[in-house]
Amino acid sequence: MMLNTTQNATVLLKRVLSLSDFSPLILCIDGIAQMANKLIDELVFTAQNASDVRIVYVSFETLNYPNFECDFIIADSFELEKLIEQIKSFLPTPQESITSKHLVILDAINSIPTTMISHFIASIASRHTSLLAVFHSDLPELPSPHTEHYPSSQELLSFMATSIIEVHPKISHTSTNDQLKEQISKSLIPRGLNNDIFEITLTNRRKSGRSLVYSLEIDAKKHVYEPVSRNDGDNETGETPEMLQDLTTFNLSTSAKQKLAKEQVDLPFLEAQSFNTGGAIVYQFEKDDDYDEEDPFEDPF
Amino acid sequence: MTNVQRQDLVVFDDNSVISSALFSKETHSLISIASAPVTSPFWLISAIMEDLTLGVSNSFNETTESPPAKKYLGPITLVSFIHNAKYFANAFSKIKIPPSSYKVVDLLTDFVLKNSGMPNHKVLSNILKSIPDNQSSVIILEQPEILLSLLDGLTSDDLHRKLINPVMRRCKLLVVTTKLRSLIQETKDGIEASRFTACTYYKSMAILSLRPLETGRAKDVTGCLRITRGGSANTLDCQVQENEYLYFNQKENTRLFYR
Numbered sequence: 001m002m003l004n005t006t007q008n009a010t011v012l013l014k015r016v017l018s019l020s021d022f023s024p025l026i027l028c029i030d031g032i033a034q035m036a037n038k039l040i041d042e043l044v045f046t047a048q049n050a051s052d053v054r055i056v057y058v059s060f061e062t063l064n065y066p067n068f069e070c071d072f073i074i075a076d077s078f079e080l081e082k083l084i085e086q087i088k089s090f091l092p093t094p095q096e097s098i099t100s101k102h103l104v105i106l107d108a109i110n111s112i113p114t115t116m117i118s119h120f121i122a123s124i125a126s127r128h129t130s131l132l133a134v135f136h137s138d139l140p141e142l143p144s145p146h147t148e149h150y151p152s153s154q155e156l157l158s159f160m161a162t163s164i165i166e167v168h169p170k171i172s173h174t175s176t177n178d179q180l181k182e183q184i185s186k187s188l189i190p191r192g193l194n195n196d197i198f199e200i201t202l203t204n205r206r207k208s209g210r211s212l213v214y215s216l217e218i219d220a221k222k223h224v225y226e227p228v229s230r231n232d233g234d235n236e237t238g239e240t241p242e243m244l245q246d247l248t249t250f251n252l253s254t255s256a257k258q259k260l261a262k263e264q265v266d267l268p269f270l271e272a273q274s275f276n277t278g279g280a281i282v283y284q285f286e287k288d289d290d291y292d293e294e295d296p297f298e299d300p301f
Numbered sequence: 302m303t304n305v306q307r308q309d310l311v312v313f314d315d316n317s318v319i320s321s322a323l324f325s326k327e328t329h330s331l332i333s334i335a336s337a338p339v340t341s342p343f344w345l346i347s348a349i350m351e352d353l354t355l356g357v358s359n360s361f362n363e364t365t366e367s368p369p370a371k372k373y374l375g376p377i378t379l380v381s382f383i384h385n386a387k388y389f390a391n392a393f394s395k396i397k398i399p400p401s402s403y404k405v406v407d408l409l410t411d412f413v414l415k416n417s418g419m420p421n422h423k424v425l426s427n428i429l430k431s432i433p434d435n436q437s438s439v440i441i442l443e444q445p446e447i448l449l450s451l452l453d454g455l456t457s458d459d460l461h462r463k464l465i466n467p468v469m470r471r472c473k474l475l476v477v478t479t480k481l482r483s484l485i486q487e488t489k490d491g492i493e494a495s496r497f498t499a500c501t502y503y504k505s506m507a508i509l510s511l512r513p514l515e516t517g518r519a520k521d522v523t524g525c526l527r528i529t530r531g532g533s534a535n536t537l538d539c540q541v542q543e544n545e546y547l548y549f550n551q552k553e554n555t556r557l558f559y560r
Binding site for chain 1: 328329335456458461462466469470481489492493495496498499500502503504508510512527529530531532533534536543544545
């Protein structure tokens with residue numbers, strides 16, 4: 001994977017949210033600190049502005065109709081197979097030729113057993129339908145002895161998804177991620193979470209298999225996206241000449257002149273990469289050379 | 302603490318405990334009350350009952366001179382696994398809540414005897430049958446997670462699917478109280494109970510959590526009440542007023558102070 005924080009991030013996010021590129025499964029990983037609701041609203045807003053999208057909302061958590069137009073299914077009213085049939089009744093068959101896009105939103109895929117997830121997704125996904133599945137990452141899970149060697153739901157979904165969006169709260173400078181996690185693990189929800197401004201980590205998988213990872217900040221009220229530049233640990237601990245001053249009586253720092261001279265030195269490995277024929281062995285036969293054609297191990301070249 | 306100004310209990314941004322906006326649309330809302338094992342949430346239930354039936358929480362709110370008009374006139378059902386009907390009648394008569402304004406479904410008395418040997422789905426459907434179905438009502442459900450320990454093989458997801466969601470459908474507002482467990486005890490019941498609480502948070506509009514003081518015991522503070530937004534998308538005309546209070550339970554009333 002490569003980490004990229006250029007302007008391409010906002011363009012790519014807009015393409016993912018507007019469903020411009022067909023993506024069979026968009027996985028959204030959230031937590032109680034920042035729910036995916038606002039991201040779903042943003043996706044629906046962007047997708048509906050970009051093209052004609054029909055939405056099927058499959059609710060495992062709420063009984064309330066969302067604030068956008070959609071076909072609403074309350075999942076707990078059905079057994080899994082019936083639920084698949086119910087969802088499919090709102091979707092076109094793969095054989096149909098249609099112009100509009102279809103989006104199925106699952107508000108908590110945690111409710112589907114791990115062993116049934118791949119069957120569920122394979123049954124719904126088609127060339128006309130994209131799935132947006134929300135997975136709550138902070139729900140405690142009881143390990144099952146039957147699925148001891150089977151991947152977890154999150155691993156399975158991350159493997160299948162073409163785009164993964166992890167939603168994080170925008171944390172104030174006074175608190176840290178660890179403090180937040182500690183409080184949530186004790187079922188204590190800190191104040192000031194689930195805001196309109198939040199951060200996401202977008203992982204986009206290309207057809208080549210290459211993944212691009214971007215960090216962005218989203219203002220869901222203003223529909224504005226900004227790439228987030230993170231300070232790497234190396235930058236914080238990088239040595240500067242000032243740090244070396246007054247440590248010892250030796251002169252450890254380098255002057256500007258010395259620095260320039262150092263940069264101009266061509267290191268030996270750079271010369272070795274020029275690949276001229278200087279080091280090649282060139283052999284020419286001479287008339288007295290003894291060469292046995294039948295000896296398979298004799299190869300003068 | 303005696304000189305510190307006493308505060309009113311406010312959960313929603315229209316300065317109410319239970320906002321009238323919750324009853325204005327065709328919606329179903331959930332409020333979670335989570336408490337540590339050493340803190341009882343009964344005073345909060347009393348405050349909600351006062352607010353719903355009398356229009357004001359007299360136990361806390363000093364600022365209202367004359368009681369406002371009642372904002373909620375529908376039925377209230379208290380479903381409890383830890384208190385019987387007599388307990389509610391005694392407690393509510395002290396704060397002048399008329400007995401006609403609420404109904405108690407007692408799931409404490411002889412619950413195990415009545416349901417022994419029955420399959421889980423039958424027990425849950427019997428519980429559902431005992432809860433009135435009224436789309437405009439308020440239901441207060443006390444500690445349903447006890448069922449995770451009482452019914453063999455019952456999971457948190459089953460409990461939500463077969464009890465919490467159907468009960469939510471039967472009312473306008475569901476208030477669920479749960480006891481927080483420590484994850485250090487990683488038993489099956491402990492993990493399922495934690496998952497149950499976390500799932501309830503995801504469905505909640507507001508989360509009211511009670512915990513004791515981190516510093517230990519104090520003579521004039523019982524614990525800390527934190528009010529935060531839950532995971533549910535809010536489509537109503539009211540917002541949760543996030544706040545943190547210190548509270549002090551006294552014999553007749555409870556005093557709140559901003560933290």
